[in-house]
Amino acid sequence: MRLNNKIVLVTGAASGIGYAITELFAEQGATVFASDIKAPLKPYAEGVEALDLDVTSEAAWKEAVDAVVGKAGRLDVLINNAGIIAYEPLDELGIEAWNRMIAVDQTGVFLGMREAVRVMRPQQSGSIINISSIWGSAAVGGAHSYHAAKGAVRNMSKNAAITYVGDGIRVNSVHPGFIATPLTDAQAADLNEATIGATPMKRAGRPEEIAYGALFLASDESSYVTGTELVIDGGYLAQ
Ligand code: NAD
Numbered sequence: 001m002r003l004n005n006k007i008v009l010v011t012g013a014a015s016g017i018g019y020a021i022t023e024l025f026a027e028q029g030a031t032v033f034a035s036d037i038k039a040p041l042k043p044y045a046e047g048v049e050a051l052d053l054d055v056t057s058e059a060a061w062k063e064a065v066d067a068v069v070g071k072a073g074r075l076d077v078l079i080n081n082a083g084i085i086a087y088e089p090l091d092e093l094g095i096e097a098w099n100r101m102i103a104v105d106q107t108g109v110f111l112g113m114r115e116a117v118r119v120m121r122p123q124q125s126g127s128i129i130n131i132s133s134i135w136g137s138a139a140v141g142g143a144h145s146y147h148a149a150k151g152a153v154r155n156m157s158k159n160a161a162i163t164y165v166g167d168g169i170r171v172n173s174v175h176p177g178f179i180a181t182p183l184t185d186a187q188a189a190d191l192n193e194a195t196i197g198a199t200p201m202k203r204a205g206r207p208e209e210i211a212y213g214a215l216f217l218a219s220d221e222s223s224y225v226t227g228t229e230l231v232i233d234g235g236y237l238a239q
Pocket of ligand 1: 011012013014015016017018035036037038053054055056081082083084085104131132133134175176177178179180181182183184
């Protein structure tokens with residue numbers, strides 16, 4: 001029960017990494033508010049509260065955080081996990097596709113952190129965990145908008161960590177390598193094989209392997225950890 005009494009809001013909780021975080025956190029004693037724009041692939045565990053939250057909407061963020069605080073009285077942990085991916089190289093990237101990526105993967109994180117800080121500052125405590133990617137700090141060909149957003153999330157996390165360090169709020173980013181989820185299942189098989197082949201462990205990660213990293217950052221065990229990058233990637237970035 002490493003998260004006893006913690007009130008947690010997870011975005012993009014309906015599948016993949018967000019679902020695994022929701023399940024593990026509920027198992028570890030947290031009260032979890034699981035938000036997404038779609039219904040979960042499998043029902044959430046008992047006690048998990050489902051919320052509608054499109055992370056690109058300023059109004060929806062306010063409503064969701066107000067709902068959490070209205071029901072639970074506080075917000076201890078925000079997991080900014082919702083995300084999309086696209087592989088267009090710079091010269092093939094249209095403005096609409098660019099704007100969509102930035103809206104979900106970057107602006108969503110900005111809006112989420114801003115709403116969370118509004119609640120966490122008066123509490124003088126909180127942990128914000130932003131799911132970036134190995135592509136937030138290293139490059140693969142193409143995926144220009146994804147790199148832009150995930151790199152920004154890495155640096156936004158550090159900025160927020162330093163800005164609110166005096167308010168008892170910790171902010172960290174998590175950088176998964178290739179994880180088997182509906183997101184990667186939908187990608188071309190040769191692309192997936194190439195990424196796994198370039199991973200020293202020569203296998204895909206499991207969503208729960210990211211959830212365990214988030215668990216550490218959400219719990220009081222990480223009380224001296226802020227502004228850092230937790231890389232969980234089968235050794236990819238060590239090369
Ligand atoms: P996934 O597609 O299984 O889950 C993403 C969830 O986000 C979905 O349930 C989707 O409905 C939700 N979502 C999408 N747009 C949204 C919006 N506007 N508002 C709210 N929710 C929205 O993907 P995943 O692999 O579990 O990815 C989770 C996070 O991890 C993403 O930020 C992704 O970029 C990141 N990541 C994934 C991998 C990987 O290999 N799977 C690697 C690095 C980083």
